[in-house]
Amino acid sequence: PWTPIHGEPYRSVPYRPERMSEAQSLAHAAELRTRMRERRTVRQFAPDPVPPQVVRDAIACAATAPSGAHQQPWTFVLVQDPEVRRLIREAAEHEERVSYDGRLGEEWLAALRPLGTDEVKPHLTDAPALVVVFQQRYWLGEDGTKHKHYYVDESVGIAVGMLLSALHLSGLAALIHTPSPMRFLSQVLGRPENEKAFAVIPVGYPAPDCQVPDLVRKSLDQVLVEV
Amino acid sequence: PWTPIHGEPYRSVPYRPERMSEAQSLAHAAELRTRMRERRTVRQFAPDPVPPQVVRDAIACAATAPSGAHQQPWTFVLVQDPEVRRLIREAAEHEERVSYDGRLGEEWLAALRPLGTDEVKPHLTDAPALVVVFQQRYWLGEDGTKHKHYYVDESVGIAVGMLLSALHLSGLAALIHTPSPMRFLSQVLGRPENEKAFAVIPVGYPAPDCQVPDLVRKSLDQVLVEV
Ligand SMILES: N[C@@H](Cc1ccc(O)c(I)c1)C(=O)O
Ligand SMILES: N[C@@H](Cc1ccc(O)c(I)c1)C(=O)O
Secondary structure, eight states, X not given: OOOOXXXXXXXXXXXXXXXXXXXXXXXXXXXXXXXXXXXXXXXXBOOOOOOHHHHHHHHHHHTTOOOGGGOOOEEEEEEOOHHHHHHHHHHHHHHHHHIIIIITOXXXXXXXXXXXXXXXXXXXXXXXXXXXXXXXXXXXXXXXXEEEOSSHHHHHHHHHHHHHXXXXXXXOEEOOBOOSSOHHHHHHHTOOTTEEEEEEEEEEOBOTTOEEEOOOOOOHHHHEEEO | OOOOOTTXXXXXXEOOOOOOOHHHHHHHHHHHHHHHHTOOOOSOBOOOOOOHHHHHHHHHHHTTOOOGGGOOOEEEEXXXXXXXXXXXXXXXXXXXXXXXXIITOHXXXXXXXXXXXXXXXXXXXXXXXXXXXXEESEEEOTTSOEEEOSSHHHHHHHHHHHHHHHHHHTTOEEOOBOOSSOHHHHHHHTOOTTEEEEEEEEEEOXXXXXXXXXXXXXXXXXXXXXO
């Protein structure tokens, strides 16, 4: 297991991964591009259980992410207990009601309109598993000193991107849900004060009658500039 | 191609992905866990070219990421031009010299010590390609009105996680480099004022004598809590 490395001297090891052939590399990239394009954010889940080991393995993938100063400032809470999911839904819907009733403001509500979201969050109890991601804003040394973590948002975002890739490539659907404010998540899940919720990710299979917003993605030439 | 959807009504389409068998799902997840674990951040690159289409496909994977209000607030600049890479290296090393000479402060320098990093950044010119990721803090309507983007850091972080997954699974090594401050990147690359650099990602093959810091990752039970 990992132990804190703050202040330790640099020690190095050789890194000699086998080089993939160009043909293989091109084939993998093209295949991933096709498969990733099939991912959609799902808000209507079937109640069917998912294999928990798939979710654990996807979390293990996320935990390989690079992070500022290799601090790995993340905790993943995998919630399957129906009663805890019920509590999370209740608290989330309470916050969302306030948000949709005006806290978001006109411009934000207009931005959300094409998504068709509202304050009712059945996915929080229909999906068989929730992954609640926490970011550790700092860490506490043995003697109680607070140490800053660096690039926390970036690091945790990257880890979540790896999580979503792994879940999708393993056949599970997900939703990045950011009820806001998210403090209730720390309370319901009893997380320590150095941790702050980043997102709640319901994981499962799309409901048989699942609908998604009729959205288009930017094409590659709308997001890529070559120099 | 995508056009702005701000304020448009909700329209939906069915989402009916084929369901993967449990056995397949478990096999894919286990395989991804093994492959992702082999990724390391690389700082010593071979000068060998990479197939540009692999990098383009990986960027296309990144651009499938979910984003706040589906605003897709990202631009990826793929830099292969040696002169532009030289300019980026020069400006980055200038900033890094100031950082390592004291701007970072004692605690931050102690956090970086085990990584063995310093102000010399040969990877910026040795790696055959740089992907410079920009986040769009807001967008400008036709009439010049600024519209806020939501959850920009989170969305771009997730996209970068998908990018790193795709690059690694396609056989290419990378480094997330965050020279700071990063404004010089907007200048060198002529990016508009609504964009802010998120990271510079050198992409290539590890040098034959590549060394990496002798780091250990947190084990799954150090990052996962089950409820
Ligand atoms: N940006 C500097 C310092 C640096 C390096 C690694 C790292 O994880 C963090 I946080 C900061 C540099 O690139 O050297
Ligand atoms: N958190 C609210 C509102 C919401 C929803 C989607 C979205 O992309 C954004 I930005 C905000 C909710 O979850 O409904």
